[in-house]
Amino acid sequence: MPCDSQSTMSDPDRKIIIDAITRMLARREHSVAEIVKKLAQKEVNEATALQVISEFCEANLQSDERYAEAKVRSSVSRGIGPRRLKAELSQHDISESMTAQAIEEVNPDWYALALAVREKKYGLAEPEDFKQRQKQMQFLQYRGFYQSQIQYAMSGD
Incomplete structure (x- = not known):
């Protein structure tokens, strides 16, 4: 046929x-x-x-470009990190170059976002012990932040 x-x-x-x-x-x-x-x-x-x-x-x-930009803005407002955002966009057949362009257009501060996400969930206090620290780091990793951003959020600077 x-x-x-x-x-x-x-x-x-x-x-x-x-x-x-x-x-x-x-x-x-x-x-x-x-x-x-x-x-x-x-x-x-x-x-x-x-x-x-x-x-x-x-x-x-x-427009896939507009979609990518809207997705970046939405993800940042929901506290989603760059690793998870890139994975979600790739599932929608959005190219890496289009993803990079959308992220550049929105220009989020991933370090500040990781810190804000951690503080919203766990408060301003430092983790009490190793187990708590690991739990918070795993949460940030699940949210899609890279290791350097997680370290920054955990240091609380």
């Missing part, structure tokens, strides 16, 4: 896909990969979905 989605896509199908994408993008930015995945759950053919999504991209209604 040919994959020429142009000829096999009926107008009602196209309208359903356009409406679905419009509703998604009205709420928040979505990556192309995320839109394809959500449309696949509605049993929309990937080739057909990509054809319509490309029209949204050309009209600048969908």
